[in-house]
Amino acid sequence: MERLDFVLPDFTRISWVSEEARSQWEHRFTRLIQVWQTAEWQSVKTGMRGCCTLVLSPTQFIEQASLWIEQGLVSLPLEMQAVAQYANAQALLQVAGDTPFLLRVAVGYPAAIQALQRAINQQDEAEISRLVGYPYCCYQAFHHYCAEQGFIDMTWHSALASHHQPDSESQLIKLSSCIETNLFWQSLGLRLIPHNPCRYDCPASIEMGKQFILLLQQLGFTEELSWLQEIFDFPVAWSALHGIAEIKTPLLKISTTTDATPTKYIVHYQGQTYPLAGGQGLTFPYRLARQPVLSQSPSFKRGLAHRLERR
Numbered sequence: 001m002e003r004l005d006f007v008l009p010d011f012t013r014i015s016w017v018s019e020e021a022r023s024q025w026e027h028r029f030t031r032l033i034q035v036w037q038t039a040e041w042q043s044v045k046t047g048m049r050g051c052c053t054l055v056l057s058p059t060q061f062i063e064q065a066s067l068w069i070e071q072g073l074v075s076l077p078l079e080m081q082a083v084a085q086y087a088n089a090q091a092l093l094q095v096a097g098d099t100p101f102l103l104r105v106a107v108g109y110p111a112a113i114q115a116l117q118r119a120i121n122q123q124d125e126a127e128i129s130r131l132v133g134y135p136y137c138c139y140q141a142f143h144h145y146c147a148e149q150g151f152i153d154m155t156w157h158s159a160l161a162s163h164h165q166p167d168s169e170s171q172l173i174k175l176s177s178c179i180e181t182n183l184f185w186q187s188l189g190l191r192l193i194p195h196n197p198c199r200y201d202c203p204a205s206i207e208m209g210k211q212f213i214l215l216l217q218q219l220g221f222t223e224e225l226s227w228l229q230e231i232f233d234f235p236v237a238w239s240a241l242h243g244i245a246e247i248k249t250p251l252l253k254i255s256t257t258t259d260a261t262p263t264k265y266i267v268h269y270q271g272q273t274y275p276l277a278g279g280q281g282l283t284f285p286y287r288l289a290r291q292p293v294l295s296q297s298p299s300f301k302r303g304l305a306h307r308l309e310r311r
Contacts, residue, residue: 001151001156001157001259001261001265002261002262002263003151003259003260003261004242004243004260004261004262005260006243006260007152007243007257007259007260008243008244008257008260009257010257011255011256011257012187012254012255012256012257013254013255013256014187014188014252014253014254014255015252015253016251016252017250017251017252017253017277017278017279018277018279020277021250021251021252021275021277021278021279022252024275024277025251025275025277028224028227029188029189029190031224031227032189032190032224032227032228033189035216035221035224036189036190036191037054037056038219038221039212039215039216039219039221040052040053040054040107040194041054041064041068041073041107042215042219043133043211043212043215044073044107044108044109044112045071045073046215048133048208048211048212048215049131049132049133050108050109050112050115050116050130050131050132050133051106051107051108051109051112051113051116051131051132052106052107052108052132052133052194053078053104053105053106053107053132053194054104054105054107055081055102055103055104055105056102056103056105057102057103058101058103061075061077061103061105068107072109073107073108073109074107074108074109074110074113075105075106075107075113076105076106076107076113076116076117077103077104077105078103078104078105078106078120079103079104080101080102080103080104081101081102081103081104082100082101082102106132108131112131115127115131116128116131116132119131125139125143125147126139126143129142129195132194132195133194133195133208134194134195135195135197135198135202135204135205135208136204137198137202137204138195138196138197138198138202138204138205140198141154141157141158141161141196141198141199142154142195142196142198145157151259152257152258152259153240153245153257153258153259154196155183155184155238155240155245155258155267156173156240156265156267158196158197158198158199158200159173159175159199159200159267160173161198161199162175162199162200162201163199163201166265170264170266171263171264171265171266172266172267172268173266173267173268174267174268174270175200175267175268175269175270176201176270177232177233177269177270177271177272178200178201178206179192179209179228179229179232179233180192180193180205180206180208180209180210180213181193181197181200181201181202181205181206181209182200182232182236182269183196183197184236184238184247184249184269185231185232185236185249187247187254187256188254190228190231190232192209192212192213192228192232193205193208193209193212213225213229216228230273230275232271233271233272233273234249234250234251234271234273234274234275234278234285235249235250235268235269235270235271235274235284235285236248236249236268236269236271236285237266237267237268237269237283237284237285238266238267238268238269239264239265239266239267240258240259240261240264240265241261241263241264241265242260242261242262243257243258243259243260243261244256244257244258245257245258248285248286249285250274250275250278250279250285250286250287251275251277251278251279268284268285269285271285274287
């Protein structure tokens with residue numbers, strides 16, 4: 001990937017394809033943020049990984065901390081973050097309450113949190129990634145591209161590593177649907193794994209996604225899981241140009257910061273389902289409304305009736 005020598009300030013914007021799409025799905029997105037927060041720390045409790053990181057309001061942090069203590073877990077505040085940097089800021093505010101900033105917090109059993117604090121102090125990225133449960137292959141990819149080469153977005157590299165070669169003229173990669181590693185919705189807080197996969201067909205990441213699916217089922221979030229699985233099977237078009245990533249989905253478009261490039265890079269996620277409230281269009285990922293069968297149209301029926309009357 002060829003880059004330009006600048007990086008745009010962080011920003012994320014979303015625009016819905018219609019009010020119908022927004023009314024049907026926005027409240028589901030808000031609910032899914034809550035569910036994922038629960039699944040994150042429950043994955044620690046069940047032994048899936050040593051610790052996790054959550055983004056919470058100060059009020060949420062106070063409320064959740066007492067619950068974690070009851071489960072034998074402790075927490076470690078890591079940093080403050082502005083609400084405005086999130087694409088799902090409105091949904092976060094509905095979950096977190098009216099607050100100008102959020103806290104990024106690590107949660108785990110005492111020994112794991114102590115180990116995490118030591119790893120942070122020593123800037124030991126490999127140990128940090130191990131403690132939060134990231135597959136080693138995914139850590140290696142992140143370290144290679146982001147830490148060593150300074151990339152801020154793994155999307156293109158993960159797609160390229162998925163045994164796909166881009167079209168030489170259009171720089172287009174087509175990916176098969178894989179709900180476990182679908183991170184094209186992560187700006188909205190929607191995901192089934194807590195890390196960027198080294199590639200979208202990464203076996204370790206897919207296995208972790210399946211473990212989170214099982215965990216959500218065990219926690220009783222069957223309806224929310226069905227929403228998530230449906231969303232992750234929608235087609236998505238990701239593109240990057242001049243430092244701006246556009247993520248077009250049947251429900252909304254996300255614009256956010258990415259690596260600045262002089263040419264356009266494109267990834268098409270080939271989802272198999274399409275929402276009833278999805279937008280219509282001629283280009284991927286949109287679809288045209290299905291045209292009615294001619295023999296079922298009102299004009300055809302009127303003509304047929306008129307012909308019968310003349311007989």
